[in-house]
Each structure stands twice: as C-alpha cells, then as structure tokens.
Amino acid sequence: MYSENVLLKSVDEVKKFVNLVSAYDFNIELVSGRYVVDAKSIMGIFSLDLEKPVLMNAETDDQGFISAVAPFVASK
Helix, strand or coil: CEEEEECCCCHHHHHHHHHHHCCCCCCEEEEECCEEEECCCHHHHHCCCCCCCEEEEECCCCHHHHHHHHHHECCC
8 A cells, every 4th residue: 555645736737647547457546634536536636625735545556656656746
C-alpha cells in the first residue's frame, strides 16, 4: 500500500492526474475528510475540496507508479 498527500491545483492537473492513474490496474482512491472517491473518476475528484491536499491510497508498491505520481505529491 502506498499513501501520500497529493495537491491538484487546477483543472489541467486533475485531468493529467486522472489520465495517469487510469493507466494502472490496481485500486487508487482519494480521501478528503470522510469522503472517499475513486482516483480514476474525474467527477469524483471534483466533488472533493481541492483547496488543500487530499490523501491518495494506492494498492501497490510499484516504483514506476510512485515515480509517475511524484509531481502531484504535496510538499511537506
């Protein structure tokens, strides 16, 4: 399991993120408070509060995936 906070600041970033994660076969979800949505659903993502980072949970330890989503990881 890979978990990291991601920040999606614009409509273009959300589109790029959805296109990226949709290429992977494992489950990926975004969590904001008590809401959990499929990270491959653009409509689901837009239902979240994107003003602050959201938690991404991916059922993988694939280093290629981790490297691919690195640009979206929120700065610590």
